[in-house]
Amino acid sequence: xxxADGRSNVVFESELALQRPVRYLGRRVRTAADVIDAICDHxxxxxxxxxxxxxxxxGRPPSDRRLGALTDLFRDADLELAPxxxxxxxxxxxxxxxxxxxxxxxxxxxxxxxLLEVPIDESSFDELGQIPFLPPNVAGWPxxxxxxxxxxxxxxxxxxxxxxxxxGPLSTTDPVADVIARxxxxxxxxxxxxxxxxxxxxxxxxxxxxxxxxxxxATSPELSIS
Amino acid sequence: MTRGANMxxxxxxxxxxxxxxxxxxxxxxxxxxxxxxxxxxRPEGLEPAGPPVLTPPGTVVDSTLPPRPTGxxxxxxxxxxxxxxxxxxxxxxxxxxxxxxxxxxxxxxxAEQVLRIDDEIGLHPxxxxxxxxxxxxxxxxxxxxxxxxxxxxxxxxxxxNPSGLNxxxxxxxxxxxxxxxxxxxxxxxxxxxxxxxIVRSAxxxxxxxxxxxxxxxxxxAPDDYTEAVLFQNALRSMSxxxxxxxxxxxxxxxxxxTLDFADRLIGNRPLDGDExxxxxxxxxxxxxxxxxxxxxxxxxxxxxxxIRVIHVTMDAxxxxxxxxxxWTLESTTDIDTNxxxxxxxxxxxKLAERTMVMxxxxxxxxxxxxxxxxxxxxxxxxxxxxxxxTGRRVGRMPSFTDLDENGDFKANVxxxxxxxxxxxxxxxxPAAEVFVDVEPLAIF
Numbered sequence: 228x229x230x231a232d233g234r235s236n237v238v239f240e241s242e243l244a245l246q247r248p249v250r251y252l253g254r255r256v257r258t259a260a261d262v263i264d265a266i267c268d269h270x271x272x273x274x275x276x277x278x279x280x281x282x283x284x285x286g287r288p289p290s291d292r293r294l295g296a297l298t299d300l301f302r303d304a305d306l307e308l309a310p311x312x313x314x315x316x317x318x319x320x321x322x323x324x325x326x327x328x329x330x331x332x333x334x335x336x337x338x339x340x341x342l343l344e345v346p347i348d349e350s351s352f353d354e355l356g357q358i359p360f361l362p363p364n365v366a367g368w369p370x371x372x373x374x375x376x377x378x379x380x381x382x383x384x385x386x387x388x389x390x391x392x393x394x395g396p397l398s399t400t401d402p403v404a405d406v407i408a409r410x411x412x413x414x415x416x417x418x419x420x421x422x423x424x425x426x427x428x429x430x431x432x433x434x435x436x437x438x439x440x441x442x443x444x445a446t447s448p449e450l451s452i453s
Numbered sequence: 454m455t456r457g458a459n460m461x462x463x464x465x466x467x468x469x470x471x472x473x474x475x476x477x478x479x480x481x482x483x484x485x486x487x488x489x490x491x492x493x494x495r496p497e498g499l500e501p502a503g504p505p506v507l508t509p510p511g512t513v514v515d516s517t518l519p520p521r522p523t524g525x526x527x528x529x530x531x532x533x534x535x536x537x538x539x540x541x542x543x544x545x546x547x548x549x550x551x552x553x554x555x556x557x558x559x560x561x562x563x564a565e566q567v568l569r570i571d572d573e574i575g576l577h578p579x580x581x582x583x584x585x586x587x588x589x590x591x592x593x594x595x596x597x598x599x600x601x602x603x604x605x606x607x608x609x610x611x612x613x614n615p616s617g618l619n620x621x622x623x624x625x626x627x628x629x630x631x632x633x634x635x636x637x638x639x640x641x642x643x644x645x646x647x648x649x650x651i652v653r654s655a656x657x658x659x660x661x662x663x664x665x666x667x668x669x670x671x672x673x674a675p676d677d678y679t680e681a682v683l684f685q686n687a688l689r690s691m692s693x694x695x696x697x698x699x700x701x702x703x704x705x706x707x708x709x710x711t712l713d714f715a716d717r718l719i720g721n722r723p724l725d726g727d728e729x730x731x732x733x734x735x736x737x738x739x740x741x742x743x744x745x746x747x748x749x750x751x752x753x754x755x756x757x758x759x760i761r762v763i764h765v766t767m768d769a770x771x772x773x774x775x776x777x778x779x780w781t782l783e784s785t786t787d788i789d790t791n792x793x794x795x796x797x798x799x800x801x802x803k804l805a806e807r808t809m810v811m812x813x814x815x816x817x818x819x820x821x822x823x824x825x826x827x828x829x830x831x832x833x834x835x836x837x838x839x840x841x842x843t844g845r846r847v848g849r850m851p852s853f854t855d856l857d858e859n860g861d862f863k864a865n866v867x868x869x870x871x872x873x874x875x876x877x878x879x880x881x882x883p884a885a886e887v888f889v890d891v892e893p894l895a896i897f
Binding site for chain 1: 645663670671687688700701704708715
């Protein structure tokens with residue numbers, strides 16, 4: 228495969244492709260479909276994926292017993308992801324003791340675009356440094372600690388400040404409660420609440436209050452955590 | 454095994470908009486930024502070669518070179534990363550070696566085009582300014598246990614040791630921790646996105662910083678720019694000096710370090726868009742990502758806030774499985790133009806005698822063409838050290854005929870020795886304070 232058109236479209240270049248079968252994971256493969264079959268049929272595949280998906284949602288690896296149950300479920304579902312994900316997110320381990328982790332830019336952007344009432348487009352992902360389906364290398368996205376950095380703090384501040392006027396005014400009676408709700412948060416820390424209240428006190432008019440509150444909650448630690 | 458050139462990393466050009474000028478206006482346009490994307494690599498687990506014998510560095514001492522600068526307390530270092538696997542022989546061309554032409558019918562640089570250094574080696578024809586000023590070639594640098602995987606080898610180079618992906622710190626981060634002082638808590642920057650592994654450290658003396666865009670959002674708003682003042686006050690209140698616990702604590706303390714750094718950098722003197730564009734023009738920076746990064750590095754060093762090491766990553770194609778010649782023309786032009794502009798910028802700022810530039814890349818490429826106009830993942834490569842007094846050959850060129858069992862070059866210099874050779878030789882930081890069990894290469 229190549230990308231001869233210089234963009235993100237995948238193009239099949241037959242003259243560069245492998246023509247003869249090779250051995251891969253104990254089977255003869257020739258086409259991409261053969262390779263995918265070899266991977267999916269591998270006995271370790273369901274367990275490996277189940278563990279990864281659990282780690283992604285719950286934030287920590289599953290116990291052996293839990294992993295065994297998820298593996299069986301996933302295999303019985305013929306490697307369909309929806310039943311696996313449903314089993315993970317409806318389980319106590321996900322609902323009761325979630326492990327806070329840095330939000331990835333894509334996760335942050337989904338929440339913040341709704342909060343600011345702005346559309347998401349390719350340049351938004353570009354600004355935040357995470358374009359879906361374009362990880363830095365074949366290993367995929369690096370661990371989440373990458374997203375806690377000066378660079379991402381700046382890019383988030385930059386992103387929200389230029390867009391904070393787009394949405395309409397917040398509630399006049401309780402703009403702080405309104406912006407917290409619009410950010411999809413149930414509650415915020417005392418320190419963040421004080422910061423939001425200070426903005427209301429210091430701001431000269433309601434329109435500016437609404438804009439700055441949105442920008443501040445978007446860049447709060449609460450919204451940087453998944 | 455299919456092959457493909459890496460995806461083009463640039464989805465949108467970054468335009469530097471004079472942020473200070475725009476900030477006073479109706480609103481700041483958020484400049485789009487480039488991804489710090491790495492090229493795609495196919496992990497091809499190579500059999501490790503046997504460790505080659507480490508020979509003493511061969512130096513060609515030219516008595517007409519300017520004397521080496523003494524003293525290292527005020528020395529500065531720029532680390533120029535070429536991601537994807539830079540082919541040493543395409544930049545430092547062994548035109549005197551017959552096997553080079555035998556093995557590379559499609560990708561060898563014609564001998565008559567080479568900018569000669571001695572009877573054996575010269576530079577790619579596009580490296581005109583490097584040739585004129587002199588560059589030190591560090592030859593045969595690589596891993597003694599080579600691996601063909603981009604992310605495995607990148608992580609080893611970033612960590613500065615073979616534990617790579619398992620390392621919690623990067624060598625630039627550890628170096629920054631050693632250099633850190635109370636008055637200069639941030640010693641190093643990586644210009645790009647995210648928390649680059651090369652700057653990770655225990656004492657957080659290094660920051661991963663994106664660039665000038667957005668700096669004036671963080672700090673320094675004039676009093677009458679009310680919404681910016683409100684926002685900046687809120688950011689400051691949400692940051693924390695004390696760290697706090699867990700992810701929230703990390704986020705707050707990173708925000709604090711970011712705001713402090715922004716304050717120090719532009720607090721007294723905002724960036725002036727017109728002045729910046731004029732300087733870029735005057736010194737001959739192009740409009741590439743490298744140009745943006747080096748311009749910014751010069752500005753940071755010029756503002757003298759204690760930063761001593763800056764790591765920048767090029768956005769150019771080095772993973773040349775196909776179209777090697779075309780990509781090499783572009784990358785060599787990018788390097789020569791912008792390193793020259795950077796040096797002229799530094800001269801204007803009276804920093805040139807203090808600043809050394811070093812290149813790095815995760816591996817080299819195959820000794821021979823791959824039959825599709827390209828070169829595949831390799832092992833040892835040639836790296837450049839550019840600055841006052843450079844113009845030697847150090848290390849030893851790998852043989853084109855005595856190859857390892859995979860048909861790749863055998864490295865003569867461990868990559869950690871090269872890194873330590875620069876940090877100890879130029880910054881005066883003993884190798885043992887940053888690296889483990891490494892003999893620093895004598896480079897200067």
